[in-house]
Amino acid sequence: MITLRNANDRGHANFGWLDSYHTFSFGSYYDPAHMGFSHLRVINDDTVAPSAGFDTHGHRDMEIISLVTQGRIAHKDSVGNIKELPKGEYQLMSAGAGIYHSEFNAKDDETLKFLQIWIQPNKQGGKPGYQQKAFGEDAGITPIITPTGEHGTLAIKQDMQLMQVILEKGQTETVNANSERRYYVHQIEGELTLNNGTTLRPGDGAMIQSEDTLTLQNDQEQRVKAILFDLV
Template identity: 65%
Template structure:
């Protein structure tokens, strides 16, 4: 079963310095039909103006993932991490028992664009942690986040995985799925034909259930997708 989440129907918040599109209910945007999907709670598509950003604020018991698509995030948190997150790299902050952090656009001239993703953990409390890594732009599927941190992936406190799919040379790819699990697709870049049925463009998403395989067909010169494997 496929349930589409078109980019054009997402919630929006425009504060001047920040323009954000919400795939699920967040902040002042509330839609009871879009409260999350399985453990996936937030996908915000954020654009931040130069030298602007999120002042210090707190989180607790949430797995927070960032993927920069343009520019660089300047990150600082109460655990002592002072880092920069450039385009293409992934960041995973486990809030645990509580953490405070700030995020700013590090550029004086360029806009910052990034995806902010929240996944609810299955273990609560504990020390906060911070992970950051570049996984490159390899063709095909690359597992970025996993429950056990296998093969150099970032480790999340949930029975969930995040997989990056890049298609430039290849036309088609298939992910072997478990009908008992749920999956969510979000198009980062390009145009996708999903399951030979529906076309998704940048910002579009889809909930996938009761499938034993997920078929991706590239409909643009380059395609970048993130796939969530969820309980």
């Protein structure tokens, strides 16, 4: 079963410096039908004005993933990390028992766009952690995040995986799925067609359950980029 989460149906908040679309309930946006999906709790599609950003604030017991789609993030946290996250790189911050951080648009002449994703961990407390890595833009399905950090992936405190999907014109990829697990696709670029004919456009998502095969296809001229979550 594949259920479309249309981009136009997401929650929306505009504070001037921040324009944000919420796939799941977040902040002042509350929809009891969209509180998350498995351990996936937040996908916020954020646009941040030049030199603006999120002042220092705290998190605990949450795995927070960031993916920049335009510009650069300037990151600073309470455990000593001062980093910049450019377009295409993945950041995974494990809040653990507690961490404070700030995130700003590192550019004073360019808008920042990024996805902020929260995963509820299966282990509470512990030491906060920070990971950051570029995985390239090769066509196909690239593992990004796993529970063990195997094969150079980022390690997360949950039984889940995150994969990057890039398809060139006419390319199709097939995933051998587990019908007892759940999957979620978030579309970033281009148009992606799933195995039941559902087409995803930028900002759209798909909740997938009880499927043993996932077919991901690009029938258009433009390159496709999406992220695929494998969840319990």
